[in-house]
Amino acid sequence: MAEQLNIIYLPTPTLPVPAGPDSYDEHRGKETPLIIDNGATNLRYGFATSAEPHTGPNVIAKFKERKSNKQLLIFGEGVEMDSGARAQARNPWEGDVLLNFDALENALDHAFIQLGIDTDAVAHPVLMTERLCSPLHSRALTSELMFEQYSVPSLAYCVDSVMSFYHNNLPATSNPFVSDGLVVSFNTASTSVIPVMSGKGIFSHAKRIPWGTSQASEYLLKRIQLKYPNFPTRVTSTHTTWMLQSLCEFSPDYSALLRELKDPIKLRASERVLQFPFNAPMEVEKTEEELMRIAERRKEQGKKLQEMAAAKRIEKLLQKENDLQYLTDLREGRGKEGKKEWTAKLQSEGFENDAALDAAIKKLDDNLKRSRKKEVDGDDPEPAEEPSFPLLDTPDADEGLKEKRKQKLLKAGFEARARARREKEREKEEREADEQREAEEREENPQGWADRLRREHETTMGRIKERTRRKVALTDRKSAVAQARMKNIASLAADDRVPKKRRKGGGEDMFGADDADWAIYRKINIAAVSSDEEDDLARLGLVEQKLLAHDPTFTHAQTYHSMTTQRSALLLAMRPQYEEGDVEGNTRIHLNTERWRVCEAWFQPSMAGVDSAGLGEVLQNVLARFTDTEKERLVKNVFITGAPSQLPGLIPRLRSTLRPILRPDMQLEIVRASNPSLDAWKGMADFAQTSDFPSVGVSKAEYEEWGGERIRRWWGGNWNSSFVA
Known part of the structure; x- marks a missing residue:
């Protein structure tokens, strides 16, 4: 059964294994560059000469432990293991802006301790990431923290996606970096497009949309909550983030996909079923x-x-x-x-x-x-x-x-x-006599008897459907039925049977004195249940029983109850119904169209309620700023990076978006970063070991003279500062 339904079980969280700090002897007394990739989701840090960085969730929690009643400080994976820590969790980032500098300081303390730095000052030049078009005050406060708190000798900022592009396009020789490309970076809270010409990021032409992994995860959570409003288990953002990374994908043509999934069989074949934990009810056998x-x-x-x-x-x-x-x-x-x-x-x-x-x-x-x-x-x-x-x-x-x-x-x-x-x-x-007469009629002329009952069945069904249509029409104030109702109400308010003078003096209301008044009342009262409707339903049930018993051509599918309660096969495929006592089935989530809809929001943010251009429109807008020759150089190397770039179907979706806006003879190549999660840090480490690195950082002396707003203009950093060297 599990294989037939393609059931997937949520991964069980495991306790993190604490690792001791590294040895600092290798770097003591040396100015080995220190690389910090300060991401909104993960913090990656390490020395430039290291093969792999330290990685951990960029989250910190200060809380009081219940048993010992002591204040604790937890960083990274350990936060998810304690409910008290989860409630007090903080991230240095608020969306796409670095705001919580206390959390950043705690995260950096953890990073330097894990690296084994036991000196009073961090005597290493630092290369640190920042967001595209970061606010000036955010950079200034970060510089103040690094120079004042940790006394670093120099500090340089770079854009992570450009450094990932640098790592994947390293020059074969010692020649300068001169690669061309169009960098599409999928971040936690945004997605940015940065053109790179001759090895330099052209940030004046870069664009960013406010849609990233966190928004996609929240959107998926809302879709699940709408689909399963009474789900017995709490679905969290952690669950939906895992679903997004493991089960969602892009479609080259989303509209064509929806038309294809109108077939219930194909919809069921495409779904993924998530089984949440549940406790089976204990059945106690009695003697x-x-x-x-x-x-x-x-x-x-x-x-x-x-x-x-x-x-x-x-x-x-x-x-x-x-x-x-x-x-x-x-x-x-x-x-x-x-x-x-x-x-x-x-x-x-x-x-x-x-x-x-x-x-x-x-x-x-x-x-x-x-x-x-x-x-x-x-x-x-x-x-x-x-x-x-x-x-x-x-x-x-x-x-x-x-x-x-x-x-x-x-x-x-x-x-x-x-x-x-x-x-x-x-x-x-009387009933027995009627049944006897009907039995005789059925024996003498069975076809005529069946035709008569079928005509009566159709006539009664028509009356019931007409009442249903009338009730629906009354909900629309612009419909003819609703306007006729208002006219009846107005005519009742101006009843001529009571003189106007008497009505003003509080005379007796004559409504109901005539039987026709109640017919009008039934017309204007939407909620009133007609006695005729009850009689029709009773008679309809009796006719259907006789037809089912004596007419082999009349089936249960033709009964009124079956036709009014049946659900479409597509709706059943969208969300299968389980019996009330099926605890296991009722703790399942069926993902079908959501798997593609959430990813399509990168190209159509309006479908998720975000007033922003989609990724395809942004790409077209960026390319429109270049000549055909420059555009041809850019689209030969469309580089995608970031964790969402690993979602299946992204490259075909980008190809179907870019191909129509390019000349047919233009070569279009889309490549994915070799390791979207670590390539930014590795690119920073590669650059920090070159001779150009000392010239891009701001020294402590320059900071003390010019302040935290001082940065240097270079090909990997933001250029849009109002005060650059």
Whole structure:
């Protein structure tokens, strides 16, 4: 079953293995460049001569441990292992801007400790990444932290994607870096496009869109929450980030893909089913004696509840009988008093006039009849002999009046039951006679009988569908049905049967005096359930039972219930339904169209509610700033980097986007970074070991003279600063 559904289980988090600090002896007393890739998701750090950097999540948590009641500071993977740490987790980055410098300082402390640096100052030149078009104050505060706190001898900034491009296009000889290309960088909170000509990033023509891995992960989370609003397990951003990296992909033509996935079979074949952890319910087997005891106990409890309900019904009936008798006696005294006294008496009883009193008596009498009918409709067997009610023949007395009224009520109930039984017997005889006539008709002319019932079935279905269409049309205020309803309401408000002068003086409302009023009421009242509809549904069910029993051409799929409750195969394929008791099935998430929709948001951010140009439009805008010759040099090396660049289908999607906006004779080559996660750090390490590196950094003396805004203009760093060397 798991192979058939293509079920995937969420990975189980494992405890990180703490590693001790590195030995500092190799770099002590040497000015080995220190490389720091300060990413929004991961922090990568190490000396330029190292083969691989240290890597860890760029997150820090300060919290008080419950058992020891001590303040703890955790960095990296350990934050996810403790709920208290997760609640206090902080990242140096807010979106695409470096803002939390306390968290950055804690992260750098961890990095320098892991590198084994045990001196008072970090006596190594530092090459550090920053975002494209970073704010000036962010760079200034970072420089202040590095020079004031750690006393680094020099500091240089670079754009990570350009250094990744540098690493993948290193010159074969000692010649200067002169490669051309179009760098597309997929970051955590943004995606940027940077043209590189003759080994220099042209940042004045670079573009950035506010859509990255974090936005895509949140978008996937929202889609899952909309699809599974009552999912029993909490789905977190960590889960959706893993889903994005492991299960999502780009489509070369998203619209064509959706048309293809309209086929439920193809939709089911493309889905991925995620099984979340669940606890299977424990079933305790009971012995036969325990089951018998439980059944007996339930039977006794049911009998007690029935007795209590019967006693309560009798009490309510008696109360209603007393109320009806009191109101009847009140009405009989109508002519015995003067008009003024009678009106005052009515008002003291809560009635405005005689009509209100009559209406209350009628309503209470109808209520009593319905209550008695409910008693009659029970399954009580007919008594062997008629019960006696001796107090009914005795004159009224104060002592036995209550008991006499009770016997009167019981006698009325007994007589009503008897009448109901006789009515049921008469209806049964008529029904049997009708069934006999119908059976004879079916035997004599089976085809005619079936055709007649089918016509009746279609006619009844038509009436029900017409009522449904009318209800739907009433929800649209511009529809003809809704406008006719408003006209009926307006005509009722201007009822001519009551004079205008009398209406102003608070005269009696005559609505309901005519039976036609209630037909209008049913038209204007959307929520009113028509008695005709109930009769049609009952008759429809009876006709369908007969057709199913005697007409082999009539199937369950043609019944009203089947046609109104069936769901489309596409909707069932989109989100299969599991039984209520299936705990395992109800903790599954079926990903189908979401796998491509989330990735398509890079090219159409508007579908996720982001008012921004898509990646294809940005690429077209950047290329439009260059001549055809320069454009041809750029598109020969379209370089993609960043973790999302590893998603399947990205290169075909970019190719289908760029090919239509280029000349047919232009060569288009799209390459992916050899290691999108580490190539930026490796490119920085490669450059830090060249002779050009000392000339791109700002020394501590320059910082003390010019401040943190001082940077140097070079091919790998931001050029858009207002104060550059």
